[in-house]
Amino acid sequence: MTESGSALAETLARDGIEVSHEGAYPIAAPASEAEVVAIVERAARDGLKVLPIGLGTKLDFCRPEAAEGACDLALSMRKLRDVVAYEPGDGTLTARAGARMGELARTVLAGGHRLTPDVPHPDEATLGGVLGASQSGPDRTRFGPVRHHVLGVRVVRSDGTIAKSGGRLVKNVTGFDLHRLYCGSRGTLCVVLEASLRLFAEPEREAALTATYPAARPALEAAEAVRALPIAPLAVTLEGVDEDFRLHVFLAGHSEQVRWEADEVERVLGDAERRDDEGARCHRALVRDLGRRNGRWPAFRMVCLPSQLPSAIDSTRDFAGARGLQPRFLAQPFAGIVDVFLPGDAATEPESFVALASELRDLLAPAEVRLDPLAVPAAVHRALARTNDEGPAARWMTRLRESFDPAGTFASPLFPCRA
Template identity: 30%
Template sequence: MSRPVQALLTRLEEIVGGARVLTDPEALATRQVDHLRPSAIIQPADAAQTAEVLRFAAGEKLALVPCGGGTKLGIGAPPERYDLALDLSRMNHVLAYDPRDLTLGVEPGMRIENLLRTLSEQKQFLPLAVPFSDRATIGGIVAANSSSPLRHSYGGVRDYCLGMEFVTGEGVISKGGGRVVKNVTGYDLHKLLIGSLGTLAVITRVNFRTFPLPPAQGTFVASFSDAEPAFSFCHAVGESVLAPQIIEVADPGTAHLLFSAETPARIEPQQWSVIITAAGQSSVVDRHARELGRMASAADAIELVPLTDKETSSILARIREFPRLILEAAPAAAIFRIGVLPTAMPFLLGQLSKLAAQNHLDLATLTRASGIVFAAFLPKEENTAPSADLAKAANEVFHACGKPEISASAMLEWCPAEVKRAVGNVWGPPRKDFALMQRVKNVFDPQNVLSPGRFAGGI
């Protein structure tokens, strides 16, 4: 901080109120980013206070990291500087909701769990089944572009985010997109913020399209001896007239993590599992049951098991919480999120398995048939230098993803801070459009006060 700390804190207290500037060590520890702690936590009440805080920070060249539930603070590179945590948890209200038009406006600090509960009262929902759902907030979900298993049928955040209000690094309140499904306001500027990890602007409102809750749902688990028939089955389902809500492929390690003793699917140690959920009218679910049974048999599945409603709820929650389950079981794990064409998935998984074995690591993967692979590298119990092995494997994953036959986009989404330092760049090699990304950053945040260094290429 350029001026005496107390003088800066006094000014911030004038903006947001004395009780909303926190400096006690326990509070600061909750906003730690890769062993770095802020000098204070600032809790604005609305967009106007947020803008004033940012104008002050830009003038004093203070670095801020926006946060809410704190579930995304471990994502991204360590910040170059970190003076203030901009805690948006007070901004947690539904600002507008019209169930008839299927539109919603919500503040960034709203927890997804609470929002889904509110929407369910109108028999509606958002397809945001994201990890750490008890603490994850809308702002963090959008800023991290969190992946949901419902992406297969509803798309990603970009597909149902209608517009945003946000504050730039200079403290200017701006808007992008609109509040209605049919938007003719021009370029979707707000979509630049989706996945930018708080490096361009601070989101103060998000407008969504909502969806009706389906009247019926059914989940089916097909088991296979290895990856090839499992992905052949997925391909057959994708080419059919069926329209599943969810298609996930779990390798044997992940299958053991997902399934408990209460589940009728008898998952053996070397079995791959394809989890498919169908939703809609009961006749739609029934048709999926018939057709999936036929296709599973044609793909040489060991079995296809339907799950009860209770079992479905349990399994889908575990799929949603896959990163959390991995990190609870192995805090030293490194979890990649890889975007890849479905046709390249089997080859990619084969390469990942080889890299894990070469670096004395275990591997657990969960694959979204729509094009996302979560790959968790876990140190073996006897490994005495896991950070070095994880870092070596990580760099080899980035190299493999750059091969023409894979051509995937990878980021090291979760890993210990020491692994990040050893890897150097958790976002992988610089992209061809990096110069354009840097220009966008300079327009939105010319003083580089928002999460400096956390994004790709040190942005």
């Protein structure tokens, strides 16, 4: 914990703002927008670094190193969790950043709507955290990434001013889409106060089909056959390890259509286990929650073209296997995304982990497979972070960050570029 962070925490506590000391830095939990503004203004004035968080479940994605003075205080939005407006007639929802995704999903379900993204462990995920990490769930197969459905946001900028972008309308091109920029910016540009999302109709019926395969490649071939069908699955997820892979296909929609689609998918998959309605919903939740296993996020995310998935998974399996590691994969084949879980003790020797990550990235790069570090030691984040002189894209990102946060108040030293 930094000295200045402790001093700020004490001052905030004296002002009546809740501050806890659970980890490497104090966590302030403001109870109003005015308190959020006060914290940011104070930090900016004193030259301190603040890390905006929700419940702190995704800190691994971009962990700042308090020991190096990269973060003085975390600002948790967990107490600002109201629904600002649910408009069933318009199919939109506006909520504060600390609202739990599970609560929001239940709120709109009462009006016949479905919230996307359906993220792992939704009662432990806040709206602001999901937007900051641009986190998706398996339902991105049908709905796409969350940034497509953010209609607008209100934020606190690094100088403490409140600004909005977009609105609460399902169609709107007025002004720059700053809300899309903020989505996935991991708290480096602003603190999100509230956001509006587009909703979808809750389906009449759901079905789930699961088939088992001895390797990733035949499972992905089956996924490709499903993709060729004239249907739009809600989610298609591949998960497995070693010689044990399962392909899950989730369908949702009008009753008759879902029944027909389930028959078609069953025909393609062959020997598949089929679940309907409540069974399908429970199974969907189980598979969704595999995104964070035993409290841990995946070590890496591979992002590539869907056609590159089989070779990306095979290469990673072989590479890790040669080093005595057995990675577990969780993939969204239609999106070209694979999460890679490594055994819990893989990170015990950070130096060898850095070497492994760097080599794996180099191995995958020729096939244009991108390797993003998620829950890995800070040293790996540092090793894989790009620097701001690595081309025009990095320079644009650096310029945006410097423009939105000239004093460097929002702490996240390795994203999007190494500071």
